[in-house]
Amino acid sequence: MYLGDDDDDECDIQNMESCCYDNMSSSQAEQSFKGHCYKMLILDNEREIQKLLWRGFNANMKFEIDQVFEVLLEDLDSIHADDPDIYDSLSALQVAIKNGSERCVDLLLGNGAEINAEVISMALSKDGHSCRVVKLLAEYSVTKLKTEMITVINCGCVTCLKLFLQQGTFINRESEVNSLPLHAVVELPSLTYPAVAEMLKTFCEYGADVNKENEAGETALFPAAIISDTDCVKLLLKFGSSADKVNRSNQTALHQLFANRHCLMDCIEELILNMTNVNIVDDYGFTPLGHAIGYLYNFWEQEHYTYPMLCRINLVAMFQFLINHGLQADINQISYDIRSFCYRHTRRQYVKEIICLIINSFRNWQCPIEMEYICKESLEKDYQFYADIISLGLSPRSLQHQCRCSLRNHLVVRYASVVSDLQITSQIKNYLLLEDLCDFS
Numbered sequence: 001m002y003l004g005d006d007d008d009d010e011c012d013i014q015n016m017e018s019c020c021y022d023n024m025s026s027s028q029a030e031q032s033f034k035g036h037c038y039k040m041l042i043l044d045n046e047r048e049i050q051k052l053l054w055r056g057f058n059a060n061m062k063f064e065i066d067q068v069f070e071v072l073l074e075d076l077d078s079i080h081a082d083d084p085d086i087y088d089s090l091s092a093l094q095v096a097i098k099n100g101s102e103r104c105v106d107l108l109l110g111n112g113a114e115i116n117a118e119v120i121s122m123a124l125s126k127d128g129h130s131c132r133v134v135k136l137l138a139e140y141s142v143t144k145l146k147t148e149m150i151t152v153i154n155c156g157c158v159t160c161l162k163l164f165l166q167q168g169t170f171i172n173r174e175s176e177v178n179s180l181p182l183h184a185v186v187e188l189p190s191l192t193y194p195a196v197a198e199m200l201k202t203f204c205e206y207g208a209d210v211n212k213e214n215e216a217g218e219t220a221l222f223p224a225a226i227i228s229d230t231d232c233v234k235l236l237l238k239f240g241s242s243a244d245k246v247n248r249s250n251q252t253a254l255h256q257l258f259a260n261r262h263c264l265m266d267c268i269e270e271l272i273l274n275m276t277n278v279n280i281v282d283d284y285g286f287t288p289l290g291h292a293i294g295y296l297y298n299f300w301e302q303e304h305y306t307y308p309m310l311c312r313i314n315l316v317a318m319f320q321f322l323i324n325h326g327l328q329a330d331i332n333q334i335s336y337d338i339r340s341f342c343y344r345h346t347r348r349q350y351v352k353e354i355i356c357l358i359i360n361s362f363r364n365w366q367c368p369i370e371m372e373y374i375c376k377e378s379l380e381k382d383y384q385f386y387a388d389i390i391s392l393g394l395s396p397r398s399l400q401h402q403c404r405c406s407l408r409n410h411l412v413v414r415y416a417s418v419v420s421d422l423q424i425t426s427q428i429k430n431y432l433l434l435e436d437l438c439d440f441s
């Protein structure tokens with residue numbers, strides 16, 4: 001809001017001074033003067049503030065909100081200080097910042113207004129902040145601006161982030177909330193902060209250490225994988241983050257990714273293709289594939305209740321990808337999981353297809369299931385499927401299956417790409433890449 005041109009305002013001031021102040025007690029006059037200063041700050045009336053400074057207005061004047069409010073209510077109904085309850089008093093600089101009065105901020109800084117942490121965090125509020133005001137503060141006080149990285153991150157503004165990074169310090173320092181800058185950026189809710197990937201890129205370009213660990217021994221790749229933010233995962237890997245890094249529980253980011261209910265295929269691919277060991281066993285005895293099966297299990301159990309339905313092909317394609325990139329799991333653990341699947345009735349075709357894929361990832365998987373434990377409904381519907389898997393392990397698997405397993409165990413992560421490049425018939429290629437999901441030959 002800008003109240004007219006200078007003539008009117010000058011008139012206002014003269015009226016206030018000559019008519020009002022004379023008949024007031026000194027404290028009333030002071031209040032009235034303050035109220036006027038407050039009003040001019042809100043209106044970003046630089047010329048009047050300059051005049052007021054000459055008349056004794058101090059750039060570090062404090063405004064007790066209640067008092068200013070009283071004056072303003074008499075005088076200027078339409079101007080309200082926002083949420084006066086939060087602040088008992090504001091400095092002139094804070095008033096100007098809060099109202100986006102850029103010209104007055106500049107003027108106050110030039111007249112010795114003090115910059116402190118509250119001033120900076122007010123300038124960096126997420127909503128309605130002015131990059132120009134932040135820049136002015138930076139120009140006037142380089143040293144004080146170095147202390148508040150987490151505030152800059154929460155502000156979500158790439159322009160201001162760059163401004164702070166140009167100061168050249170504390171990029172890898174732990175903040176006051178024990179969160180490393182990169183972790184803090186990745187953990188920002190992406191709906192409220194659409195520029196997360198851009199902020200992360202800015203950090204990386206300014207030389208942030210992408211392999212710096214937090215207390216759990218996790219790099220920023222871990223939270224990025226947990227929330228399946230593919231853009232962030234790609235960026236961190238591109239800037240040299242190690243996909244093989246394990247945390248204090250010996251888990252990789254890939255292990256943790258499956259803890260998320262919305263894990264995404266492109267994120268999984270990105271991690272796996274950058275790993276040298278995809279079968280690391282964590283302190284709980286699970287490889288990443290073990291966690292993926294846990295994910296499937298939770299998904300299947302709860303899809304009717306809380307989990308949004310993922311497309312069936314996604315899950316099947318996901319397991320196909322995992323197994324074709326050499327991922328393995330503990331055979332006893334897998335047998336236990338498959339038994340749990342079979343003992344309950346599942347109408348879901350994808351569950352059966354994934355069971356077939358997993359069974360085919362072992363040289364000789366011994367069936368732990370007996371016909372009498374499989375529920376009647378399942379047997380009626382899928383007798384052949386259960387008969388097939390129960391008969392497995394009674395005699396050795398075929399030579400071609402043994403070859404497929406040897407090849408996969410040998411090539412691990414390179415298996416899918418090597419097989420795709422081989423000069424062989426598409427029929428053999430499909431067999432090697434487990435395209436026929438229920439083929440137990």
Ligand SMILES: [Zn+2]
Pocket residue numbers: 129130131134157158159160161
């Ligand atoms: Zn900004």
